[in-house]
Amino acid sequence: MTLTELRYIVAVARERHFGRAAEKCFVSQPTLSVAIRKLEDELGVTLFERNAAEVTVTATGKRIVEQAQRVLEETAAIKELAKLGKDPLHGPLRLGVIYTIAPYLLPHLVKILHQRASRMPLIIEENFTHRLRDMLKQGEIDCAILALPFAGPGCTVRPVYDERFVVVVPRDHAWAKRKSVAADELKRESMVLLGAGHCFRDHVLEVCPEASRFATDAEGMQRTFEGSSLETIRQMVASGVGVTVLPASSVPEQVPRDSLLAYVPFARPVPERRIALAWRRTFPRPQAVETVRQAVFACKLHGVTMLREAPANAA
Amino acid sequence: MTLTELRYIVAVARERHFGRAAEKCFVSQPTLSVAIRKLEDELGVTLFERNAAEVTVTATGKRIVEQAQRVLEETAAIKELAKLGKDPLHGPLRLGVIYTIAPYLLPHLVKILHQRASRMPLIIEENFTHRLRDMLKQGEIDCAILALPFAGPGCTVRPVYDERFVVVVPRDHAWAKRKSVAADELKRESMVLLGAGHCFRDHVLEVCPEASRFATDAEGMQRTFEGSSLETIRQMVASGVGVTVLPASSVPEQVPRDSLLAYVPFARPVPERRIALAWRRTFPRPQAVETVRQAVFACKLHGVTMLREAPANAA
């Protein structure tokens, strides 16, 4: 049984005439006759009664023709689905973002993408880098925004921006009024770090290797603390537990007068992290990804350098 | 797009592996790859993301695969319908019967067919011969029981029984006690005939050509009357309008003691009509028709001679 044969029997049932039905199907009359005979043989049923005068549909034929019409309608729906699927900016895009980027980038990104690709809603997955890598591989998300270094199997990775780190201290801290702080000054301070699993924790430890979970001071007092999110850490610093380092995008543009916190730039060389967009090489909507990339470039973030002319691939 | 291709994509979506999917479809892996590539090209959409590691279904692919499954289910229903349609004794049979046979034959016939082919309900059409011929031609009925002569275009006609005619007179008529009446005796009587269109009217007029709508007696009194059905005629005779001729099957087996009518056989040669079963030569359920024919033979009708060994075709 073929879809063509079904189209033929529907045409014959409609026209009640092999010749005219053949015309409607843009085939010759013998082609139609043979095809219908073939289908009748296969089904073991006579669908049409042929008369020199006219063609009539048998009772079984009528039922089968109706069913054939249903089949053809359903196949037409496939073509419709395909047509919709052709527009790469149509249909949801599943975007993964690491915890230390999501709350600060997404408000900008979502707004821009909503303007530029309104028919492409974002399904957002906030998670750790390693989890995003797995989800990319499994096809649970389509692309991800995360920090380098990153290597996903079968993934293309393109850097999108560099983000400077900023020192955060309590308002009454000695550094609060300083123009800058050097990285190695941090080792004398009590520090608040993100918990394990966050790549940003590792970045900060690179800047300040002396901090670690069980670091203590000369008197044996604990001097490194952990928070589960950047916002938690910020609150801990505000309450005087210690100092910390945050990515620039998480720093408010205007620090309120009554803020308990002060944000101090690093002295050169300013530590920073490189943020990238990653997606499966095989993901069939590269234009959707490119649209996201361009939207990231359009985000207005302080302390961030967009990498518009980035080289092809980077890892 | 072919049904085969749809089967392929459903298999790949299920197995998430071209090789295994190919096995399930009993084809080689390249065959499957090529077919799916072809469908993707035709639809202009990527259905699957291929990885060395694994195959994942795209968002559009998922929708299309679901729709493909629906198509395949509907095609399976076609096969089911065909299977049902294969049994010639399954599904209704549309049977036409002329007015002067239906009320007397059908009670027997329906009972027998209900026993012999319970899955073949009869759709009964009671009408004039000429109307039944048209309906046969149009495929509005499948076969018909009627009186010869009959010629339908594209029809096979087989005689099934001969039915004697019987004279019917009022109880107090001079012939009421006679053993027989000769046909030419009728011309002296007032007669009640069926209305125009009934073939039985013509049969009776062959027996008694002197009767006609405007026949009058010596004094110019009307002597031919018409009724619209055999039962109406019977009542008119009972009320004393005249005599009539009925087919034997319409004569009650037991005449009630208080009947106002008497039934008198014809003297030889007994006039009779030949009843036949007719159907379109192209009707695809000859066994259904044969079943009806055999069922007619099994009917117990008085004054009727079944033609079991009838010759092939007769007109």
Added chain:
DNA sequence: TAAAAATACTCCATAGGTATTTTAT
């Protein structure tokens, strides 16, 4: 290196064409 899909090619089944015959009115 190994596993999987893609490619190259070959073959044959069959869908479709044209010309003709059969059939029924």
Added chain:
DNA sequence: ATAAAATACCTATGGAGTATTTTTA
């Protein structure tokens, strides 16, 4: 005699095969 479907026969597309290559983890 005519109109319509069936049949005969031919062609070419493309579906399916095997062997091989490419790809990527």
